[in-house]
Amino acid sequence: MGAEWNSFPLQVLYQVLGWFAFGTWSCSFYPQVILNFRRKSVVGLNFDFVVLNLTKHSSYLIYNACMYFVPVVQYQYHLKYGFSELIPVAASDVAFSIHAVLLTWLTAYQVLIYERGDQRLSIVAGVISGGAWVAAAICLIVAWPEGRWLWLVSGFNLIQVVMTLIKYIPQAWMNYQRKSTVGWSIGNILLDLSGGVGNFLQMGVQSIDQGSTQNFSGNIGKLLLSLIVIAFDLFFMKRGGKAAAKAEVESSPLLSNVIILFIIFSRAAK
Structure with missing residues (x-):
């Protein structure tokens, strides 16, 4: 018997929380993009954060896409965790990863x-x-002969967890040294926190429906992602982010931001 939901209301709630996390996490990228465009400057935005973030989201996209679309990976997941278990990756996870890489x-x-x-x-x-991608290439070489595809994609999930754990550190240290958050958008942190909470609750709903915590252990990367994001976002907010966010929102009307985004994407497409 294939994996299926036991409760339709919980299934709906699962989807709602997933797309809520997608929406808030996706929107969290835009305050920084808009701020950079307004200032015509990236001074204050830590470049290490950007590069580590790109590695993180690219790795997470590979994991989510493989878990959601590749039958052999799903089969190996069921062999390991049980055929009654739902795949712990939703369409909203894949959509978020694609959007995150592009932004x-x-x-x-x-x-x-x-x-x-x-x-x-x-x-x-x-x-x-660079070391993360070299490690991924080595894992591919090891996994290929025996077809250990679940093990391989789980490696990408591990990479994204490590990147999530360390990517905030350069920006936090830079803010501390400058004693300023000018040039770095606090608005993305407020949205990021909401996405982390929604993502964690989504996993909880699946666990309740299945009467099992296998989805937590089966996608430990998603669990740790949520917890790490929440912890770091609370840290940034505690370090004075609320005042900066208020000033940023007051100086960034919604309509003008929409127009700015249209200009940015129009130029990027050329």
Whole structure:
């Protein structure tokens, strides 16, 4: 018997929470993109954060897409966790990952074209990101002969957890050294926190419906992602983010932001 939901209301709630997390997490990218465009500068945005974030989201996209679309990966998941268990990746997870990669690339493009001051990508961040992809390539070589595809994609999930754990550190340290958050959008943190909570609750709903915690252990990356995001976002908010967010929102009317986004994407498409 295939995996299926036991409660239709819980299934609906699961989808609602998933798309809520998608919406808030996706929107969390835009305050920084808009802020960069308004200032025509990326001074204050840590480049290590951008590069580590790109590695994180690219790895997470590979994991989510494979878990959601590739039958052999799903089969190996069921072999390990049981055929009555639901796949712990939703369509909203895949949609978020695609959107996140595109917006992170857009932010990286802004780093190239706008004023940067004396900021540079650190050697450490370059080595970490490069090392992550080398490790992924080695895992591919190891997994290929025996067809250990679940093990391989789980490796990408592990990479995204590690990147999530360390990606905030350069920005937090930079803010501390400058004693300022100018140039870095606090608005993305408020939205990021909401997405983390929604993502965690979504996993909880699936666990309640299935009467099992296998979805937590089966997608430990998604669980740790939510918890790490919540912890770091609360830290940033505690360090004075609320006042910065208020000032940022007051100076950024909704209509003008929509127009700015239209201009940004129009230029990026050329």
